[in-house]
Amino acid sequence: MTKFESEIKKVSQSDEKIFKFISDFNNFESLIPQDKIKNWQSTEDTCKFSVDGIGDAGLRIVEKQASTTVKYSTDGKVPFNFFLWIQLKQVAENDTRIKLTIKADLNPMMKMMVGKHVKKFLNMLGDAIANYGGY
Template sequence: MNKYTSKTGKINKSNEKVYAFLSDFNNFKPLIPEDKVSGFTATEDTCRFNIMGIGEAGLRIIEKEAIQLIKISSDGKTPFTFLFWIQLKPINDEINSTAVRLTLEADLNPMMKMMIGSHLQKGLDSMVGYMETLFNEKLKDL
């Protein structure tokens, strides 16, 4: 397995609120870009969707540690198997602030690693940036 870890981001919400939102795939529907993803369906612990130009994919939450960790695996058809986890940690000297970090372990053959490895790293960092924007600007009332 190849491991990729994002930069650490800062969300201006308590880790309880961030965890409650991220640990339920039902909350993701309004966030899905309709120009890139279609057919999004979700339960609390699973979701399925079609990525334009790539095909069907699915995710399953396989482990939760209250207010600090959400572990997700590929579910169904995906180009490679992976584990993805979201780590949340309160920032000690700040009220209602949470540090967030994403980690991806992907089962990539050498050719896939060469082709997409750097994109996975950039993608994780972009996701953290999006999470900061989402929670700090778009979900202010959460």
């Protein structure tokens, strides 16, 4: 398994509000880049979408630990299997730090091809969560 981690992001919200938001895929459509992701469909626990240049993909929530962690896994036909999790740590009132991690089952060639893109995606999603104003 190959591990990718985002930078630690600061969110000016409580861990409880962020947890509630990231525990429901219906909230994610506002975070994704509309120019890269198409055909978004979601329920609370699953989502399906198309990624330009990659194809169809899906995710499902596989574990929730109140106000600390949400874990996601691939769902359906995807180019490679991976787990994504978002960790939350509240350090003060309305000051929560988040870190996103992906563990992916990649062969060395795939790692070279997608590694930079995965890291960029993690930081982009982390920034989107940190800067989202609708909590």
